[in-house]
Amino acid sequence: MATNSLKKEISFSGALSTVMGTVIGAGVFFKAAAVVSHTQSAGLTLFAWLFAGFLTICGGLTVAELATAIPKTGGPIRYIEVTYGKLPSFLLGWAQSIIYFPANIAALSIIFATQFIHLFQLNNQFLVPLAMITAVSVTGINLLGTKIAANVQSFTLLIKLLPILVIVVAGLIQPGQVEVGVTDLSIGGDNSWASGFSAALLATLFAYDGWLNVGNIAGEMKQPEKDLPKAIILGLGSVAIVYWVINFVYLKTLPADQIAGNLNASSDVANQLFGNLGGRIVTLGILISVYGALNGYTMTGIRVPFALALKDEFPFSKHLKKISQKTNIPYIAAIAQLVIACIMMTLGTFDLLTDMLIFVMWSFSMLLFAAVFILRKRAPEMHRPYKVPLYPVVPLIAMLGGGFILIMTLITTPGLALTGIGVTAIGIPVYYYMKKKK
Template sequence: MLAIKHTQAKSDPHQDSLERTMTFFPALSTVMGTVIGAGVFFKAASVSSTTGSASLHLLVWGLAGIISLCAGLTGAELAAAIPETGGMVRYIERAYGKFPAFLLGWAQVLIYFPANVAALAIIFATQLKNLFDLSPSLTIPIAILASLSLTFINFLGAKTSGALQSVTLIAKLVPIGAIIIFSWLADSNVTVSLFPIETNTYSGGIVTALGSGLLATMFAYDGWIHVGNIAGELKNPARDLPKAIGLGMLGIMMVYGLINFAYLKAMPIHHLADNDAAAMQVAQYYFGAIGGKLITIGILISVYGTINGYVMTGMRLPYTLAIENMLPFSNQLTKLNKHKVPYMAGWLQITIAIIMICLGGFNVLSDMLIFVIWIFYTLVFVAVIRLRQKEPDLYRPYKVPLYPLIPMIAIIGGIFILVLTLKNQFPLALMGILLTALGIPVYLYQQKAGRDKSKSSATKI
């Protein structure tokens, strides 16, 4: 789901090392490969429980895709104009200053990456438990072992973890393609249609259902913020980047729509709702007992690879912040092992992830991390408009099309998700806000420590 490519700003002397060799089709595959992850298999159960009808279920997936499409097209403008290491942290810093940028980095270190690792590890353990009919008491130990094993693999170096990522990419595509194709060939007693939109099965009403459903589906669509980071290596970013994002996100919407159709065709909506074994049961429905197990193994490999992507990229963020002395114990977090991997930052990430595995379930963790990250995503959308006014002469190799309509759709979509989450899942939203707010005293302390160090150095001179 995550494949971040770091690039440098134009003023950076290393900018010349970036070769503009990427054409449209590699860019398109990067977009789709970055976004499609474990959520496509496991969020259907959560969405169906909040929508209560097949038609509203499919509508939520389509609406989430439209918001993500506008978000991707909007965020790519900043990625192309500010191709610096740190990505979104640098966009926020450029538009709003160091403090909001630090809070984003803090939220990613404390919530976003560890919660992704924890949520996906729980899903991996749950599916392994269902596949081999293991005791439910083994779910947490298996989740911890899965996340720890990937941390150790990443400690062996970027080449090793990158090779694992490439192998698991294939495993991700096989079960998706197989389920979609067989769903069209198989007979079904379940009728699935988009219209009319049915809402009477959900007591909270359509607005509440849409809000809760969108929060769940956004986990599956998450990753679009990183697709703009390939701008520095595109031969023609102004032409190819919007095409790659637009067609890529449309392709993802189609894949998600088809696979959810396959889910709904295999079982009634009330059987799908909150069913943590739904992916395996759907596979068995289409392929029989043995074939279903093989497809489920493919899904497990895919999830394992998705966890690897978050472990690999997540451990480098506290390292990056520590280099700038923005975190407590920065001198420890910058340490590298013999494979040039920030292993102390990796230990920090896995420690937080294990705590989350022990305290939260998949849907709770994934919904919380999406709520928190969408606060900053929405700030990025606003930053596009803000920097158009603040820095009109900034070189923009790509500009968001239909400006300001597409950024406004992304902003309104982001606000809608955040407001409805505060209304429907206030304790979860409050937890995310409080964890992010813990970064405020950390920032103030680090700023004070930096000033004291500067005064001490000046006195000695």
């Protein structure tokens, strides 16, 4: 008979590759167009990428304290439960299980299929079937076991960095076509500085999205107290450097007006640097990058409904907490996640699928940042192998940045924010139904 305890198989390298592999995905290639569209300025674009990296690192440093003090599978939903109670933790798990992870898997699968069709000049009618095949293949890899999925994550991380490295090195060495004013933080176009910068920041933060998910596998790490903080700090710091430098190369190679709104900007840059062959290399790099990110979201997303099901807090918990006797993987949770993602592929586009819950996810991130202060006061005796450096400055920076994002999102795109809140709120009656049933 299968056991419900997950094996501790993930090492520091596996956790590091999960952080970087999940974060470095479609965003580094596709979000440059959106950021430049909002800023119309090279200097402000680069500042947005740098500032988003700074905020993400502050958030990572803050949440790492919770992750090591509460190293349980399910990650953030358990930190929220310990601090605020079961309803808020259920709502986070609900949002992640029903929308967040499946939507990201669906969106990344669609992007993978889109790039695959572009590379091999196929008909667009194959888009959704190819996207579904991609998602099925990644889920299949994860069903083979955590160690295999982590190895795939490490492999794709190494491969995906190669085209980025080639573009960066060639772009820095070759004379630029455009002079980039790094210190000029003025905004172009008709946007006000605050609205333009906040929209650009939100776009960059999507590119950094995924850093929080490594906490989901803390319960399967060999040394979470030691390895998890290092993985988050080193992983996010490296990602921030990669993002800033490659965007500098974009802006040095192409004028801002040729990048704004141009989803093929990275290919155009490669064509400028290497000719037509460069464009195909970049497309191949994008395929590998997206596949690695898809694997990261699949691997971490499976653990969320499983963690809730272990305590009979989720619909169909009896089935979702089943683990394969051979591979020790929550296979029903994996299949359920795949089915929801495939349904989403038929209903939405990349932006529709990924933008809806960004506001909600940052709302929960704010709760996590505040949780560090609350638990320090409420439970000073709690074992904390790692503590946030420069406390309380670093958590306060994370909270101020998050607050700015939430307020500006409500002002500039209230429909998006309210939709995210509404979808999450559906989980409230579900929670009370499950509680009554229990």
